[in-house]
Amino acid sequence: MTDLDKFLEKINNNIKIEPKDWMPDGYRKHLQRQMSQHAHSEVIGMQPEGNWITRAPSLRAKVILLAKVQDEAGHGQYLYSAAETLGKSRAVYIEELQSRKAKYSSIFNYPTLNWADMGAVGWLVDGAAIVNQVSLQKTSYGPYARAMVKICKEESFHQRQGYEIISKMALGSPEQKEMAQDAMNRFWWPSIMMFGPHDQDSARSGDAMKWGIKIESNDDLRQKFIDKTVAQAELIGLTIPDKDLKWNEETKHYDFGAMDWDEFWSVVNGDGPCNDDRINHHIKAHEEGRWVREAANAYAEKNN
Amino acid sequence: MKNELINYCLRLGDSSLILGQRLAEWCSKGPMLEEDIALTNISLDFFGQSRMLYSYIAELKGGDETEDTVAFRRNEREFYNILLAERPNGHFGDTIVRSFFVDAFNFHHYSKLKESKDSVIAAFAEKSLKEVVYHLRHSSEWVIRLGDGTEESKLKVQTSLNELWSYTGDMFDMNDGDHLLTSEGIAIDLEEIKPLWNATIESVLKRGKLDLPESKYMQKGSRNAMHSEYLGHLLCEMQYIQRAYPNSQW
Numbered sequence: 001m002t003d004l005d006k007f008l009e010k011i012n013n014n015i016k017i018e019p020k021d022w023m024p025d026g027y028r029k030h031l032q033r034q035m036s037q038h039a040h041s042e043v044i045g046m047q048p049e050g051n052w053i054t055r056a057p058s059l060r061a062k063v064i065l066l067a068k069v070q071d072e073a074g075h076g077q078y079l080y081s082a083a084e085t086l087g088k089s090r091a092v093y094i095e096e097l098q099s100r101k102a103k104y105s106s107i108f109n110y111p112t113l114n115w116a117d118m119g120a121v122g123w124l125v126d127g128a129a130i131v132n133q134v135s136l137q138k139t140s141y142g143p144y145a146r147a148m149v150k151i152c153k154e155e156s157f158h159q160r161q162g163y164e165i166i167s168k169m170a171l172g173s174p175e176q177k178e179m180a181q182d183a184m185n186r187f188w189w190p191s192i193m194m195f196g197p198h199d200q201d202s203a204r205s206g207d208a209m210k211w212g213i214k215i216e217s218n219d220d221l222r223q224k225f226i227d228k229t230v231a232q233a234e235l236i237g238l239t240i241p242d243k244d245l246k247w248n249e250e251t252k253h254y255d256f257g258a259m260d261w262d263e264f265w266s267v268v269n270g271d272g273p274c275n276d277d278r279i280n281h282h283i284k285a286h287e288e289g290r291w292v293r294e295a296a297n298a299y300a301e302k303n304n
Numbered sequence: 305m306k307n308e309l310i311n312y313c314l315r316l317g318d319s320s321l322i323l324g325q326r327l328a329e330w331c332s333k334g335p336m337l338e339e340d341i342a343l344t345n346i347s348l349d350f351f352g353q354s355r356m357l358y359s360y361i362a363e364l365k366g367g368d369e370t371e372d373t374v375a376f377r378r379n380e381r382e383f384y385n386i387l388l389a390e391r392p393n394g395h396f397g398d399t400i401v402r403s404f405f406v407d408a409f410n411f412h413h414y415s416k417l418k419e420s421k422d423s424v425i426a427a428f429a430e431k432s433l434k435e436v437v438y439h440l441r442h443s444s445e446w447v448i449r450l451g452d453g454t455e456e457s458k459l460k461v462q463t464s465l466n467e468l469w470s471y472t473g474d475m476f477d478m479n480d481g482d483h484l485l486t487s488e489g490i491a492i493d494l495e496e497i498k499p500l501w502n503a504t505i506e507s508v509l510k511r512g513k514l515d516l517p518e519s520k521y522m523q524k525g526s527r528n529a530m531h532s533e534y535l536g537h538l539l540c541e542m543q544y545i546q547r548a549y550p551n552s553q554w
Contacts, residue, residue, distance in 0.1 A: 057554040066351070067348060115554070285332065292397075293335055293336060298457075
């Protein structure tokens, strides 16, 4: 039996691949890319929500949001550690982020413009992320699967908190309701595009499925998310900005309209409203912190 | 004595809120992910502390007051936070030194205040002290690391110490109400805290191979709600939604 046969046998028997196990080079590279992208998304995702911490409308809301963003930082830290088991350091992953070689979830390239956006991000963006992450709890790489189990627990809180924010506004004053609908209008399409291109257009899906990294297809996950979200929107009187959205008795799923893939790819490729701001913010903080990291290292060396 | 008690709680609660707000500004800007998490953790503690006191104030005042009306519906001249709390974040060393001065003060202050005859204040001090022990360890360790790190970090943190030093005297300032509450066993005579605070500062600076700043003059005024210009801007940002939509629920 070759190494590859043994590896595939494990995958087929749902035995997790661990850091010291043999793995195909393509498997390692795919995971390095996907896990670091996931970590970067957590870290860059701190910015659009961090944007509202100092302006949160109540002390309770402020504390919940701050704790949430802190969770994201923790997830980033945790995912970088998991990704480091693939033989690349956090520093290198961060360099790849800053040189734009690595990507992060495109959703964070949209601005957060009113308080209801904190609701929309929690409810829709984290909601979409959870659907994906629940599925990834069964992924074939052990450290990644375990990270997902831990992260999913916190994300489901975040989603509920987000829904609470937007519900209060949707059911509040006319001005609040308007902000809630505005947030819905801006975040709906980018949220459902978070699942990535249609299956037939998804270049890397084939290998990822074969290797057990990806368990469910982009389109299946997207459908799951839409099906569970429509009723939640109706409950609080928000309109989903898709005139083609309707229940299909035959398929027992919602049909929905065409997504704007030109916009999607333009944002992925760097031309979204906040791509430059997000990366520049990250680089600035990293550069401004350099002397601090150097001091910490120098102190540790002197005192070891 | 109710007014004095409210004013005293505002002093404690505002200092926590304003410093918490400043530390929250660090979110996504820390020198490393671990510090981002630490600074926001401390910020969360401060918000928790202020909420405890604001709820008490709302209860004492009665009527429609809530923790949020206390936090979001007052102007600059109604805030009693210590001047240090509103100093801008500056660079990481500035933030650490500001926290270090305040944490050392809170540590000694709350160690005594937990014996207060007012049960809410005593409970507040006891709960906060547990958090402050960690805050002080965090800021002290960074002062030492930066002081004994590189030439650059030493110079930077020494400058932060020298620049922020003149705001430390304000922490110990007391008004007539504070003296009254002290005589009743509710508040603490801050003169007693000063030597303890000095000893902590000196010992940490020594370990960080840093110099104790020279005392020339001390700023004060916050005990009478006199502030720097920075506070107004902080409040504008913090209070904006509550001011723009005053009758809404969030």
